[in-house]
Amino acid sequence: MSRVVVLTGGVGGAKLVLGLSRMMPPEDIVAVVNTGDDFVHLGLSISPDIDTLLYTLSGKANTAQGWGRENESWGFLAALRELGGEDWFALGDGDLALHVLRSHALRHGEPLSAIVGRLARAWDIGTTILPMSDHPVATMVDTDEGTLPFQRYFVARRCEPIVKAVRFEGAQAAVPAPGVLEAITDPTNKAVLIAPSNPFLSVDPVLAVPGIREALVQTTVPVVAVSPIIGGEAVKGPTAKLMRELGIAVNHRSIADHYRDVIDGLLVDERDTPIDLPVAHAFADTLMQSLNDRIRVARAAIALADALRA
Numbered sequence: 001m002s003r004v005v006v007l008t009g010g011v012g013g014a015k016l017v018l019g020l021s022r023m024m025p026p027e028d029i030v031a032v033v034n035t036g037d038d039f040v041h042l043g044l045s046i047s048p049d050i051d052t053l054l055y056t057l058s059g060k061a062n063t064a065q066g067w068g069r070e071n072e073s074w075g076f077l078a079a080l081r082e083l084g085g086e087d088w089f090a091l092g093d094g095d096l097a098l099h100v101l102r103s104h105a106l107r108h109g110e111p112l113s114a115i116v117g118r119l120a121r122a123w124d125i126g127t128t129i130l131p132m133s134d135h136p137v138a139t140m141v142d143t144d145e146g147t148l149p150f151q152r153y154f155v156a157r158r159c160e161p162i163v164k165a166v167r168f169e170g171a172q173a174a175v176p177a178p179g180v181l182e183a184i185t186d187p188t189n190k191a192v193l194i195a196p197s198n199p200f201l202s203v204d205p206v207l208a209v210p211g212i213r214e215a216l217v218q219t220t221v222p223v224v225a226v227s228p229i230i231g232g233e234a235v236k237g238p239t240a241k242l243m244r245e246l247g248i249a250v251n252h253r254s255i256a257d258h259y260r261d262v263i264d265g266l267l268v269d270e271r272d273t274p275i276d277l278p279v280a281h282a283f284a285d286t287l288m289q290s291l292n293d294r295i296r297v298a299r300a301a302i303a304l305a306d307a308l309r310a
């Protein structure tokens with residue numbers, strides 16, 4: 001019983017993965033990361049959630065800002081603006097280096113999973129970071145302003161349009177990246193976790209890749225999700241707004257229902273007790289502000305998995 005596998009999006013998920021990496025050997029953690037947010041911008045292939053994991057686990061993330069790198073310089077973006085280039089997606093100089101390297105390698109036929117593995121090694125990251133797939137999957141948001149690719153909805157339009165549906169283009173033709181299914185179904189795992197990422201925008205694309213949902217159902221180890229709801233609201237981001245727009249009540253029950261087929265347990269915030277849930281659950285303070293908070297939530301999720309196994 002050794003490894004922990006985590007399905008994750010970007011910021012919210014990376015907090016849990018960082019907590020795990022401080023309570024157990026990082027080499028025993030596998031993060032399966034959403035790539036539905038990936039897009040091509042100015043000819044560069046950008047993988048926002050993968051990069052958030054890379055920056056967070058290497059200690060380079062700008063945690064105050066919530067995206068990008070700390071101590072970033074902005075010479076490229078300033079020069080781009082001067083020339084009238086599109087600047088709605090901020091690209092720092094250090095960030096840019098990552099996108100240039102990745103784009104170059106992809107163009108030479110290297111799979112995304114191999115590129116991410118190389119970048120993680122360059123930064124001494126012990127945790128294995130796997131994209132959900134090496135095939136392109138694009139999260140498309142159907143809104144009252146028409147269909148928007150995810151980054152247009154999220155960054156350019158700041159999640160303001162009203163969402164009618166979320167679709168994952170290319171998912172049906174995608175296959176899980178090498179190692180993803182083996183990691184999820186490994187019977188010697190300690191647990192499989194679903195991070196408190198946006199269930200609809202960050203975790204659903206992962207579950208949409210054929211084989212991943214089935215692997216979660218088949219795995220013999222406990223699957224535990226950490227709910228992204230605290231005190232009847234989402235901690236940040238568009239989760240609550242999006243749930244309301246899709247006609248889904250913003251509470252843990254909706255999260256439990258959403259993951260019903262794939263989870264054995266749900267970790268919910270103690271602020272929301274008492275509660276009636278159709279799945280095994282445990283309570284904890286799940287707000288992750290400090291590093292100690294992250295470790296506490298990671299421990300609580302593993303403790304729930306241990307209790308479920310027993």
Ligand code: GDP
Pocket residue numbers: 008009010011012013014015049196197198202226227228229230233234235236237238239240286287288289
């Ligand atoms: P991503 O979906 O992982 O890329 O990350 P976001 O930063 O967009 O956050 C997604 C969801 O994670 C939000 O709906 C938040 O409610 C939830 N979230 C973020 N931070 C925390 C936290 O500290 N605790 C819990 N329980 N949920 C969180």
